[in-house]
Amino acid sequence: xxxxxxxxxxxxxxxxxxxxxxxxxxxxxxxxxxxxxxxxxxxxxxxxxxxxxxxxxxxxxxxxxxxxxxxxxxxxxxxxxxxxxxxxxxxxxxxxxxxxxxxxxxxxxxxxxxxxxxxxxxxxxxxxxxxxxxxxxxxxxxxxxxxxxxxxxxxxxxxxxxxxxxxxxxxxxxxxxxxxxxxxxxxxxxxxxxxxxxxxxxxxxxxxxxxxxxxxxxxxxxxxxxxxxxxxxxxxxxxxxxxxxxxxxxxxxxxxxxxxxxxxxxxxxxxxxxxxxxxxxxxxxxxxxxxxxxxxxxxxxxxxxxxxxxxxxxxxxxxxxxxxxxxxxxxxxxxxxxxxxxxxxxxxxxxxxxxxxxxxxxxxxxxxxxxxxxxxxxxxxxxxxxxxxxxxxx
Numbered sequence: 257x258x259x260x261x262x263x264x265x266x267x268x269x270x271x272x273x274x275x276x277x278x279x280x281x282x283x284x285x286x287x288x289x290x291x292x293x294x295x296x297x298x299x300x301x302x303x304x305x306x307x308x309x310x311x312x313x314x315x316x317x318x319x320x321x322x323x324x325x326x327x328x329x330x331x332x333x334x335x336x337x338x339x340x341x342x343x344x345x346x347x348x349x350x351x352x353x354x355x356x357x358x359x360x361x362x363x364x365x366x367x368x369x370x371x372x373x374x375x376x377x378x379x380x381x382x383x384x385x386x387x388x389x390x391x392x393x394x395x396x397x398x399x400x401x402x403x404x405x406x407x408x409x410x411x412x413x414x415x416x417x418x419x420x421x422x423x424x425x426x427x428x429x430x431x432x433x434x435x436x437x438x439x440x441x442x443x444x445x446x447x448x449x450x451x452x453x454x455x456x457x458x459x460x461x462x463x464x465x466x467x468x469x470x471x472x473x474x475x476x477x478x479x480x481x482x483x484x485x486x487x488x489x490x491x492x493x494x495x496x497x498x499x500x501x502x503x504x505x506x507x508x509x510x511x512x513x514x515x516x517x518x519x520x521x522x523x524x525x526x527x528x529x530x531x532x533x534x535x536x537x538x539x540x541x542x543x544x545x546x547x548x549x550x551x552x553x554x555x556x557x558x559x560x561x562x563x564x565x566x567x568x569x570x571x572x573x574x575x576x577x578x579x580x581x582x583x584x585x586x587x588x589x590x591x592x593x594x595x596x597x598x599x600x601x602x603x604x605x606x607x608x609x610x611x612x613x614x615x616x617x618x619x620x621x622x623x624x625x626x627x628x629x630x631x632x633x634x635x636x637x638x639x640x641x642x643x644x645x646x647x648x649x650x
Contacts, residue, residue, distance in 0.1 A: 259288030261296045261319060263306060271306045274634040276362050278319040293389025295330045310386025314420030320367035320386050332393050338365050339401055349627055355438040357459050357628040363638045371398065372455040374438050374447045376405035379455035385419050399429050406430035408449050441466050443489050444518045446511060453483060460625035460641050461486060468551060468589050469494035475548035480533045485512030487551045492521045500527045502536055537577035546583045552590040564596050568605055575609035585650035591623060591643035599642045606644055621645030
């Protein structure tokens, strides 16, 4: 029997606007006993059909919508069509290498599912009860439709706990090669799909790395939260005079050094430093250091709107020191990947940092996630990566 979920009067507006989330406070009653990930029929108070969704009893996001079409049936053929549509969309995009985001969760009509391709290896994240319930269907379909030699799971994000799900990692299909290597705009990177951050690499910054590299010629560059050296390598290839890269992870820095060697870039222009970025920015200021180009690409300080106030202080702090360390006429490329942080608020924080640093500055560019990370018009939460390119007055 199909479980019916009745929405409270007035709370159906977001669903009518095709927003794919229904929160627990918007539910009037559940008719039936759905298990985690079960498909439910979502209806208004008057019985009007609103959507088919996946039920998640532990999450504040109680239902994630699969489809707003009453004629759809949520079965293996449904997921085949959704996967094929997403893969077809990526096939039409300009290729900058052999790595791409293939499935971008809600933006591809597959809430909670993220799939990145690194060469012949797929890395999968299943972050919600709905996709977890359909894993036995999704993994074989992914292997069939992509021809991937291996599929590795990295469902170790904290958000799974909010769904009442345990973290899961490991090989799901095929066998991993001894080393996973990708090419991006002519640069080669080794990707640690098993232990690296997220799915192993930050594909969303692909075009932003290229843009920063184009600004780097003849400049002294500071790259904070450098991870495996993406912005650093782009800057060095772009002709940077020097690049200081800082990260708190020794493992990430080891990978970055290996990537430098892999690309035969000038090691004498690269300095790698294991340190806490917040503390070391102060040390650089006290030492009188300065730079022509600074990249601030920190981890997610505000995973939800509830964390924004605390995160704002952290963003303000690093950007304040960024402006203090930036030479007149220099560029600051500053980012937030916090979905709970709006673009307007982030700009205000950066503006406040410039004011406190007594720096006159102007926005000369904006950054977003690359083209294979689409932003659904009905789902603004998918616009998570935001960045500003700011020039300090000469």
